[in-house]
Amino acid sequence: MQELEIQTAHGPSQVLVGRGLLADATRLVDECALPRPRSVVSNTTVGPLYGRVLATALALERCTELPDGEEHKVWPQVQGLCTEWLDQGLHRSDAVIAIGGGVVTDTVGFASSIYMRGVRWIAAPTTLLAMVDASVGGKTGVNLEHGKNLIGTFWQPSLVLVDVDTLETLPERERRAGMAEVIKSAWIGDRDLLDLIDPSRPISDPLWEELVMRTIQVKARIVEEDEREAGLRKALNLGHSLGHALEAATGYKRFLHGEAVAWGMRAVAAIAAERGLLANPWRRQLEAAIDRLEPLPPVVGMAPDRILHHLASDKKSDDSGVAWVLPSDGGVVLDQRVSIEEVQDVLETLGSSAAV
Ligand SMILES: NC(=O)c1ccc[n+]([C@@H]2O[C@H](COP(=O)([O-])OP(=O)(O)OC[C@H]3O[C@@H](n4cnc5c(N)ncnc54)[C@H](O)[C@@H]3O)[C@@H](O)[C@H]2O)c1
Ligand SMILES: [Zn+2]
Secondary structure: OEEEEEEEOOEEEEEEEEOOOHHHHHHHHHHOOOOOOOEEEEEOOHHHHHHHHHHHHOOOOOEEEEOOOHHHOEHHHHHHHHHHHHHHOOOOOOEEEEEEOHHHHHHHHHHHHHHHHOOEEEEEEOOHHHHHHHOOOOEEEEEEOOEEEEEEEEOOOOEEEEEHHHHHHOOHHHHHHHHHHHHHHHHHHOHHHHHHOOOOOOOOOOHHHHHHHHHHHHHHHHHHHOOOOOOHHHHHHOOHHHHHHHHHHOOOOOOOHHHHHHHHHHHHHHHHHHOOOOOHHHHHHHHHHHHOOOOOOOOOOOOHHHHHHHHHOOOOEEOOEEOEEEEOOOOEEEEEOOOHHHHHHHHHHHHHHOOO
């Protein structure tokens, strides 16, 4: 098992990466001097696979199972959880644990941050994306009709329990999509990791623990410097400006988030190269890693206008447009303005290079 402590404004957040951790949850929670969780929350897919086992390991009677899917990452689920915890008599000194992908961790993290003005929470991520991204850094929240993650808090989990064995049941496509976030972090802070990108590597391979932990380390270092995204943390949006627009323009149906981010990273690599920010060998290294995520759903049949419209309504934009993150030889450059013409050019290139 590998351990990492993230220093946050509200104290340390402990990260444990290993195998068989869920069965050992009580001991691990005790060793971190945390109260034993009184509520396990998962969803209808992960609950039967792991949530119920975790509840049993924690000597709890049941696992609460939220409906599965991004469309259920909404306020009524948060309200329902808080009501359930009240009925259960959970106090401010108690803790809860979320087990599942980013949807479950974002929802439960948010509920824990407002229940009685905040109770401690533990994240047990079971998707690659949630392991390396959603459960690290303390952003919680749910979606509104106006857009994604529009209400939320910064509320650090006291403990992140990453049991790599759970990846065994994760659908291959989800695994590849999560790998896009690994590539993103590797690019920003651990380029050697790019050579280890191989989504089809058997889960039993010990390299998975290393890959997950090293990716978490990159994000952890950034979050320690800039917990509330005043500057440096924006680097983690690499590939996300166009990625979000592609997701929105296709009604969140064609691409998984990571797949759209993969296209977004291809796009910014092209724009950065065109601007002379990114030399060819570096661009090739980034693109070679993204190639290993193929097949990606294609960027074809999309009106550039729709994509530009969604770019304009990006949450991270201000009056002067979207602040893009571009890759550079040494890392990334923040707060870049990208013209409509550059976006149109790059969309043409992506469309013509689309596989499948
Ligand atoms: N808080 C943050 O900093 C942050 C960062 C990135 C993403 N997010 C959020 O994360 C969400 C996406 O997370 P996600 O990609 O994990 O999606 P998800 O939570 O919807 O999980 C994907 C699918 O995999 C299933 N699943 C999860 N673990 C499994 C396992 N081990 N075996 C079999 N099936 C499993 C889920 O039930 C679901 O159907 C988005 O809502 C996004 O906004 C948050
Ligand atoms: Zn992302």
